[in-house]
Amino acid sequence: MVKTDLELSAGSSQHSYPFLSLNPVTSYIQLVTRLISHIQVGIVLLDERKRVIEINRVASQYLDLDRSRVLFRYLEQIIPYFNDEQPELDHLISFLTSSVQGQKQTEIRWNSEGKMNRLLITAISTDQLECSHQGTYFFIENITKMRSLEEQVRCNQRLATIGQIAAGAAHEIRNPLTSLRGFLQVIGGRLKEIGQKKEQGYIDIMLKEINRINHLVSEFLQLSKPGQIQVKPVNLDQVIDEILPIIQSEAILHNIHVVLDRRCKLSKVIADEELLKQVLLNICKNGIEAIDESGLLTIRIRQEQRREYFVVDIIDTGPGIPNELCDKVFEPFFTTKEKGTGLGLPICQQIMKEIGGKIRLKTSSKGTTVSVYLPGTML
Numbered sequence: 001m002v003k004t005d006l007e008l009s010a011g012s013s014q015h016s017y018p019f020l021s022l023n024p025v026t027s028y029i030q031l032v033t034r035l036i037s038h039i040q041v042g043i044v045l046l047d048e049r050k051r052v053i054e055i056n057r058v059a060s061q062y063l064d065l066d067r068s069r070v071l072f073r074y075l076e077q078i079i080p081y082f083n084d085e086q087p088e089l090d091h092l093i094s095f096l097t098s099s100v101q102g103q104k105q106t107e108i109r110w111n112s113e114g115k116m117n118r119l120l121i122t123a124i125s126t127d128q129l130e131c132s133h134q135g136t137y138f139f140i141e142n143i144t145k146m147r148s149l150e151e152q153v154r155c156n157q158r159l160a161t162i163g164q165i166a167a168g169a170a171h172e173i174r175n176p177l178t179s180l181r182g183f184l185q186v187i188g189g190r191l192k193e194i195g196q197k198k199e200q201g202y203i204d205i206m207l208k209e210i211n212r213i214n215h216l217v218s219e220f221l222q223l224s225k226p227g228q229i230q231v232k233p234v235n236l237d238q239v240i241d242e243i244l245p246i247i248q249s250e251a252i253l254h255n256i257h258v259v260l261d262r263r264c265k266l267s268k269v270i271a272d273e274e275l276l277k278q279v280l281l282n283i284c285k286n287g288i289e290a291i292d293e294s295g296l297l298t299i300r301i302r303q304e305q306r307r308e309y310f311v312v313d314i315i316d317t318g319p320g321i322p323n324e325l326c327d328k329v330f331e332p333f334f335t336t337k338e339k340g341t342g343l344g345l346p347i348c349q350q351i352m353k354e355i356g357g358k359i360r361l362k363t364s365s366k367g368t369t370v371s372v373y374l375p376g377t378m379l
Contacts, residue, residue: 236268
């Protein structure tokens with residue numbers, strides 16, 4: 001016996017589609033139904049009275065809705081099923097309930113399956129589809145990866161631009177800085193001889209600022225010299241032992257305790273030794289500056305389960321990084337420090353890319369963990 005559209009819908013729900021005919025269900029209709037169910041684009045269909053006529057599996061996942069609870073219900077009835085902690089819930093509801101003439105789009109941030117995603121929602125009136133049924137189709141796409149790639153491209157373009165500017169201008173900047181420093185040191189020495197301590201203090205301030213400018217120029221140069229990285233097997237434990245006294249001396253100034261936690265055997269990693277020291281020192285310094293006094297900085301060395309990487313976790317007990325800033329900390333010139341340049345972490349990230357490693361960050365109100373992944377093998 002051939003089932004009709006009406007019988008098919010009645011078998012899955014006590015409601016029926018008001019626009020379905022009594023024609024037998026063909027293999028073509030069955031195929032379309034299965035495609036809608038399994039297609040990797042979210043699809044929601046509302047009738048002219050804003051009732052949910054269809055919502056496929058992907059749309060249910062993206063919006064974190066139970067299909068059986070929202071199907072054949074009006075929008076105002078399903079609003080309570082949304083998580084009211086969603087950052088752009090009002091924006092979504094406004095978009096779903098607004099009238100559509102032709103086609104329109106919006107983009108929202110939406111927390112689904114424990115991840116913050118970016119969803120692109122396209123609304124199309126059935127008038128545009130030459131369909132007898134009156135209503136609106138909504139197509140939902142997860143564009144999180146696409147936006148992430150776009151941001152990465154923009155970041156790489158900024159880094160490339162900075163590198164080109166740095167390579168061309170660094171020497172032109174450093175030459176007058178060297179002259180200024182030399183003359184100021186001479187003037188400072190003369191003022192000290194004649195007892196002009198106040199004026200000598202001004203000279204010291206100017207020298208300090210010149211040194212700061214010189215440091216900034218050096219960071220620009222680092223961005224423009226990726227080709228000078230010399231990758232070779234490096235003893236990770238030896239690198240840690242060499243920089244540990246520097247880290248501890250910095251920590252003492254802030255009344256912070258440093259703990260070294262070795263969780264794997266002696267190891268070799270593939271890296272540039274001096275640049276690896278720079279990366280670890282920079283991240284440790286950031287961790288120390290983030291901790292209130294009497295805090296704890298832990299340096300943990302471990303090997304990843306798949307044994308592809310050795311990992312150095314740098315864990316602080318600071319207040320953590322706000323979620324809205326986590327994606328920005330590796331952007332050039334972004335900094336939360338009063339006197340920061342915003343180039344430290346971008347340089348670290350660039351170095352890690354050049355040696356085939358990576359940096360990962362986890363944060364909460366109890367502190368931040370920055371994990372440095374280094375390719376390597378056991379000795």
